[in-house]
Amino acid sequence: MRKKIVAGNWKMNNDLDQTILLIEELKKNQITKVNVMIAPSSLFLKTAKDLLEDSPIEVISQNVHQKSNGAYTGEVSCDMLKNIGISTTLIGHSERRAHFNENDFVLLEKVKFAIDSGMNIIFCFGEQLKDRKSNKHFDVVKSQLENTVLKLNSDFWKNIILAYEPVWAIGTGETASAEQAQEMHEFVRNCISKSYGDIVSDKVSILYGGSVKPSNAIEIFSKKDVDGGLIGGASLVASDFDEIVKANS
Ligand code: 13P
Secondary structure (H helix, E strand, O other): OOOOEEEEEOOOOOOHHHHHHHHHHHHHOOOOOOEEEEEOOHHHHHHHHHHOOOOOOEEOEOOOOOOOOOOOOOOOOHHHHHHOOOOEEEEOOHHHHHHOOOOHHHHHHHHHHHHHOOOEEEEEEOOOHHHHHOOOHHHHHHHHHHOOHHHOOHHHHHHEEEEEOOHHHOOOOOOOOHHHHHHHHHHHHHHHHHHHOHHHHHHOOEEEEOOOOHHHHHHHHOOOOOOEEEEOHHHHOHHHHHHHHHHOO
């Protein structure tokens, strides 16, 4: 059985007080069999971790650097994260690709280094609107995966969760239809299967991200290759996030 996951990516939102308030709200929600994760600002990861000490909600990082330590101003290392008990990180979010020039080469370094350091990763990928409009979405996704995670040997895959996030659906209110999500997730699982076989591909959780809301979550999560969601805006509202978590139960 694949892990069902709902992860909230808070991006650059919530100051300290808001972080504490939202976590206190989330703690009141009934946790289901779903693995629930939240990714607050790196500045507040330790606070979040302390507040959720007795909770099954996992605190994860939005990003990590690809070197162990050194003169990399402003960056956070795997060891720093592990030191405060964080063992999962997002890598390759489209906003990191677009605004911080993270390309496939750097992303592969990050993935390798993080997993070699004992971390789990949620690797994000997805096409832009122009790719979908020109019917190149499968080619673009295939190349994003072939240049990164599909280069790894199969041992790495027990630490990898994937998140398909079509860029045109992020923060736009426009969601991929459940059929579009399923079609891409199935395609991705087949790519993994071709490289590593069904035993590996069947175990990989593939999350969908892009304007998931309480109103569309049940339908998206009902698809057989959609194992959960990576939620942006709706994860900032405790009641919405709770509904989305329950939609995946
Ligand atoms: P939205 O849910 O706000 O569209 O963001 C999705 C996302 O980027 C999660 O990483």
